[in-house]
Amino acid sequence: MAALLFSSTNGQSPAVNLREAFLRGQAPDRGLYFPEKFPTLAPEEIAAFAKLPYHEIAFRVLSKYTDGIIPSDVLATLCRDAYNFEIPLEKVYDRVCVMRLDQGPTASFKDFAARMMARLMGKFLHEDGKQLTILTATSGDTGAAVAHAFHNVPGIRVIVLFPINEISMSQRKLMTTLSDNVRTVAIDGKFDDCQAMVKQAFADPALKHIPLSSANSINIGRLLPQSVYYFYAASRLAQPGEPIVFSVPSGNFGDMMGAVVARQMGLPVKKLIVPVNDNDAFPRFLATGVYQKISPSRNSVSNAMNVGHPSNLARLVAVYSGRIDETGKIHQQPDLAAMRRDLFSSSISDQRTRETIREVWNKYELLLEAHGAVAWRGFQDWLATEPLSGLPAVILETANPAKFPEEIEKTIGFAPDVPPAMTAAIKLPEDFDRMGADYEKFREYLIQRHIN
């Protein structure tokens, strides 16, 4: 069988195989890698998932992409090793459930992708005998998930930049207490500043001697593992062939693209709901066909979704035969009618987010944090436009409420229970560097760290 090829959404770079797409991150033409043609799962293959544990479903989905690149026994071991935690599906009413993707070591859904990515990257680097520095900017959860996933992976150093005043203390402690091959740098600035510094480093000729890679959601290696939990949820809740509804709180649109990938591979999805916070570029685009990114991005209580221009939009638009570049310029309009048939999106203000946390707690004794509350409210917005007709629906809770104790306490009057993995991290001593949003200083820092 010929290896699957990945082409760039900008259409100006040659197609490459998974290994290369993975190690490069972004395509040379600044587009994003995406499969030229999706592998599919037959209805019987999907039906068989009903009896399988999560890691086995992960293996069967991902092996469609890794054929000829990773031996299947190796992939099976990686999946078993990466996915050793619970994925609770909590019934709320009728066939409406909340899927908690917050039981990994850093209590956000980003563990699912980061843990697989670190294992694959470690394997590829080992084969090549190479060293690599993973440089990443975080608005809260990515940094912690990446730092944990790559902690003590041989051949890899991790440097995480975070905005000192924009993340919660629990989010911070999950990355500043690791040490060894992980360094964290607090920036006196906004997330946008951190991201700009990282981008500048990637483009800096003075750093050419330092092999750098990113672990952000533009990497196809982060996207593919995020398709697995949609298959998993359907395997537990839907009859064979029965369509399902998902609501996915969205920032960079990496998580929702996992559902799009699952659908392209054959999973029946009735509607994919993609609620956002005040950063409402996408729902406006869906309604009007005019795309205008939000710059600078707006701060909101669902801080991991403070994204003014979702990087994965290029992939979503490509699925609907359009083309949008990394600056947000549309070169070819996607099939908007088809997008509106498949997707629904609304913007949820902080006020509605907090009201939702309160309402869902009072009505169902179900504790959501802000990101999950955006998903819940977006689902309700959709229900006002179309009936669910007895189908199963899954609302994704993407972080553990214990990551935001101050916010939860302010909203419902008590602090959430802290899961054991987090209690341990919170007790360890913190160690991080600190600097202003000054690129020259950061360059010097990278050069120094590379020597030592």
Ligand SMILES: *Cc1c(COP(=O)(O)O)cnc(C)c1O
């Ligand atoms: C990153 C993140 C999101 C947004 O996911 P995207 O893939 O960027 O759309 C939502 N919730 C939480 C808790 C996150 O950490």
